[in-house]
Amino acid sequence: xxxxxxxxxxxxxxxxxxxxxxxxxxDIRDGVMNGTGIVKEQTIRWQKILHDKGWIAPSWPKExxxxxxxxxxxxxxxxxxxxxxxxxxxxxxxxxxxxxxxTFGNEEQKAEHLxxxxxxxxxxxxGYSEPGSGSDLASLKMAAxxxxxxxxxxxxxxxxxxxxxxxxxxCLVRTSTEGKRQEGIxxxxxxxxxxxxxxxxxxxxxxxxxxNQVFFTDVxxxxxxxxxxxxxxxxxxxxxxxxxxxxxxxxxxKKRQLARLNKLAKATGMEGETxxxxxxxxxxxxxxxxxxxxxxxxxxxxxxxxxSAFAPGSEASGLKIKATELQQSMSELFLEMAAYYSxxxxxxxxxxxxxxxxxxxxxxxxxxxxxxxxxxATIYGGSNEIQKDVMAKILLSM
Amino acid sequence: MDLSFxxxxxxxxxxxxxxxxxxxxxxxxxxxxDTEDGFSRDYWKQFAELGWLHLPFSEEQGGxxxxxxxxxxxxxxxxxxxxxxxxxxxxxxxGGVLRQLDECALIEPIMEGxxxxxxxxAEPQSRYDLFDVxxxxxxxxxxxxxxxxxxxxxxxxxxxxxxxxxxxxxxxRDESGISLFIVDGNAPGVERRGYPTVDxxxxxxxxxxxxxxxxxxxxxxxxEGHALLEKATDEAITALCAEAVGAMKVLVDTTVxxxxxxxxxxxxxxxxxxxxxxxxxMMMEYEQAKSLALVAALKVHSDxxxxxxxxxxxxxxxxxKSGKFVGQQAVQLHGGMGMTDELSVGHxxxxxxxxxxxxxxxxxxxxxxxxxx
Numbered sequence: 001x002x003x004x005x006x007x008x009x010x011x012x013x014x015x016x017x018x019x020x021x022x023x024x025x026x027d028i029r030d031g032v033m034n035g036t037g038i039v040k041e042q043t044i045r046w047q048k049i050l051h052d053k054g055w056i057a058p059s060w061p062k063e064x065x066x067x068x069x070x071x072x073x074x075x076x077x078x079x080x081x082x083x084x085x086x087x088x089x090x091x092x093x094x095x096x097x098x099x100x101x102x103t104f105g106n107e108e109q110k111a112e113h114l115x116x117x118x119x120x121x122x123x124x125x126x127g128y129s130e131p132g133s134g135s136d137l138a139s140l141k142m143a144a145x146x147x148x149x150x151x152x153x154x155x156x157x158x159x160x161x162x163x164x165x166x167x168x169x170x171c172l173v174r175t176s177t178e179g180k181r182q183e184g185i186x187x188x189x190x191x192x193x194x195x196x197x198x199x200x201x202x203x204x205x206x207x208x209x210x211x212n213q214v215f216f217t218d219v220x221x222x223x224x225x226x227x228x229x230x231x232x233x234x235x236x237x238x239x240x241x242x243x244x245x246x247x248x249x250x251x252x253x254k255k256r257q258l259a260r261l262n263k264l265a266k267a268t269g270m271e272g273e274t275x276x277x278x279x280x281x282x283x284x285x286x287x288x289x290x291x292x293x294x295x296x297x298x299x300x301x302x303x304x305x306x307x308s309a310f311a312p313g314s315e316a317s318g319l320k321i322k323a324t325e326l327q328q329s330m331s332e333l334f335l336e337m338a339a340y341y342s343x344x345x346x347x348x349x350x351x352x353x354x355x356x357x358x359x360x361x362x363x364x365x366x367x368x369x370x371x372x373x374x375x376x377a378t379i380y381g382g383s384n385e386i387q388k389d390v391m392a393k394i395l396l397s398m
Numbered sequence: 399m400d401l402s403f404x405x406x407x408x409x410x411x412x413x414x415x416x417x418x419x420x421x422x423x424x425x426x427x428x429x430x431x432d433t434e435d436g437f438s439r440d441y442w443k444q445f446a447e448l449g450w451l452h453l454p455f456s457e458e459q460g461g462x463x464x465x466x467x468x469x470x471x472x473x474x475x476x477x478x479x480x481x482x483x484x485x486x487x488x489x490x491x492x493g494g495v496l497r498q499l500d501e502c503a504l505i506e507p508i509m510e511g512x513x514x515x516x517x518x519x520a521e522p523q524s525r526y527d528l529f530d531v532x533x534x535x536x537x538x539x540x541x542x543x544x545x546x547x548x549x550x551x552x553x554x555x556x557x558x559x560x561x562x563x564x565x566x567x568x569x570x571r572d573e574s575g576i577s578l579f580i581v582d583g584n585a586p587g588v589e590r591r592g593y594p595t596v597d598x599x600x601x602x603x604x605x606x607x608x609x610x611x612x613x614x615x616x617x618x619x620x621x622e623g624h625a626l627l628e629k630a631t632d633e634a635i636t637a638l639c640a641e642a643v644g645a646m647k648v649l650v651d652t653t654v655x656x657x658x659x660x661x662x663x664x665x666x667x668x669x670x671x672x673x674x675x676x677x678x679x680m681m682m683e684y685e686q687a688k689s690l691a692l693v694a695a696l697k698v699h700s701d702x703x704x705x706x707x708x709x710x711x712x713x714x715x716x717x718x719k720s721g722k723f724v725g726q727q728a729v730q731l732h733g734g735m736g737m738t739d740e741l742s743v744g745h746x747x748x749x750x751x752x753x754x755x756x757x758x759x760x761x762x763x764x765x766x767x768x769x770x771x
Binding site: 129132133134135136139158159202203204205207211268269270271272280332335336339340341342343344345346359368371372373375376378379380383385388 | 520667670761
């Protein structure tokens with residue numbers, strides 16, 4: 001056993017590094033590296049470049065467009081992309097809905113949806129939470145009532161990321177109110193342009209438009225859009241959650257954040273020196289780096305096929321908890337470092353048409369928005385309290 | 399020892415809480431944050447009529463001679479209502495400097511509500527050290543010429559006059575050699591760039607380029623401005639701590655209420671032990687913060703400078719820790735709703751995050767506390 005890459009892996013690393021170096025558009029790299037952020041058009045442009053290369057979905061099976069890379073190759077790939085300043089991909093099609101479709105969908109559904117996900121022509125969002133169903137997702141009520149070859153859908157989804165820029169939504173809907181709650185849920189694909197769908201913006205505490213409430217009023221959806229069997233949607237959703245652990249720790253982005261912290265520390269004065277010379281901050285940075293190492297190698301062990309010694313099956317939950325905690329503590333450290341210059345708000349609100357340069361330190365750009373919206377990370381995707389319940393349930397049933 | 403509030407203090411709390419409940423809060427915040435001033439001048443006039451602007455000034459100065467505990471009572475109410483008016487910058491910071499002078503013609507218009515002020519103490523390189531000053535004031539004729547960059551001046555854009563710390567002698571990080579000057583906000587050579595702060599309030603970058611002021615613009619003793627500034631900011635910290643305590647009270651109340659109402663898994667989420675314990679922890683963070691905020695208010699004017707400094711910095715550390723826990727957990731327990739601009743929770747959380755930064759964060763005051771003895 002060793003941690004070194006072998007010759008083939010090193011050659012692969014060089015190949016990826018050189019390719020990204022000459023194919024990642026400058027404006028996209030700058031938006032990621034400088035914290036100014038990127039927009040949908042840029043993500044699509046980058047995803048199409050990856051798609052042309054055949055690298056858009058490394059984890060998918062080869063027959064559906066995947067790469068059949070080893071765990072080490074996937075790790076190298078993710079690391080190289082993040083280090084070069086490549087943006088995160090839209091996960092809703094590529095890591096969430098796509099795998100459900102190729103695993104449980106029929107041939108028509110695969111043919112209809114997988115190409116659009118891979119070439120980024122179709123933008124997806126996820127309809128899970130409802131106003132009364134957050135942590136208790138299985139209590140969801142959005143009704144899909146059978147009407148010939150169609151379902152008539154009524155209800156509402158909330159916290160829907162990117163619904164305002166999406167073409168399709170994959171939804172959990174209630175198709176039965178009998179028996180166990182989990183056994184009356186179906187997995188339904190719905191185009192966002194159907195009559196009866198209304199998207200309502202929810203402004204978050206960073207001033208940004210990330211999420212929405214989506215209202216469905218008598219929306220007629222063909223039954224052909226249902227994935228798998230009726231009332232089996234919960235099983236597919238659970239598959240998706242476990243499958244999602246691939247990359248859930250977002251190690252690459254965190255390494256980039258660590259590098260930005262170091263850059264900010266060097267640019268920031270403290271007691272006549274720079275923050276980077278301060279013992280207090282050196283120790284804080286060391287804590288962050290050690291936590292990142294622990295997270296990275298735990299993820300690597302899992303990706304290499306090892307399981308949790310105590311609760312096999314709970315790996316995604318554990319990674320999600322530690323990853324979001326680390327993300328939040330790193331963004332707090334970012335604020336601490338900027339001191340008074342963490343106070344100016346340069347964010348989204350009322351910034352349309354404003355061309356003045358942001359106030360404060362360029363090294364801190366985006367820091368406030370990351371910190372504020374980052375508070376949602378321990379809430380969404382199953383709150384960390386719920387993840388601990390999942391882990392404890394598996395642990396105690398062993 | 400007597401830890402009970404006087405009748406006057408109880409009356410002050412009643413009237414402040416009533417005003418805040420009727421007029422302030424998150425709805426008001428959303429309205430005024432998008433205005434040019436970032437606060438209501440009408441409310442400011444009412445503050446004057448209610449005597450709140452007179453509160454901490456001495457009777458000789460025409461004020462009410464209020465103590466830091468009186469201010470604490472008022473600021474705690476302000477914290478409960480997300481008050482946006484520039485009380486902290488005008489009355490606590492600028493007023494806190496001017497109150498120490500033998501005579502000052504600016505105090506009366508301030509108390510009348512006719513003069514807004516702020517103090518420009520921070521600079522891009524200074525972090526939280528009030529003595530780290532590169533802005534210069536050089537003698538020219540009978541007066542002075544100021545040059546430099548002052549950063550994150552609270553309500554700096556709307557301040558009619560500014561108190562600017564500038565170096566009249568010594569090196570960048572010397573405590574001596576700093577003098578304080580009154581500068582007109584509109585004086586030639588003063589460039590102000592205002593912007594919103596993360597909590598929806600306003601601040602400004604202020605660039606001074608060959609700004610000429612008269613000899614009498616220098617307040618206090620030449621080269622001894624740091625002591626004036628430190629005394630004012632210590633008292634201002636006690637006011638900030640009180641504001642934070644008010645904000646935390648609302649967050650604990652709101653979170654308990656929400657958890658009792660919100661149903662998941664067929665029961666109120668307040669039934670889940672992990673959340674019950676979290677709320678118990680939030681409550682104790684609030685209690686400890688309230689205690690040390692009170693100690694700071696009672697000791698800030700102590701004759702023993704070490705005792706005063708430890709009380710102030712100790713309170714700021716506790717407020718930083720408690721405010722972070724209470725703010726973050728209030729958002730967490732509200733789930734997605736806590737993340738929205740619509741609910742008040744996120745706004746209190748942001749205000750607490752901002753208070754931790756103002757006049758020195760937890761790390762800064764931890765160091766100051768341990769160096770105090």
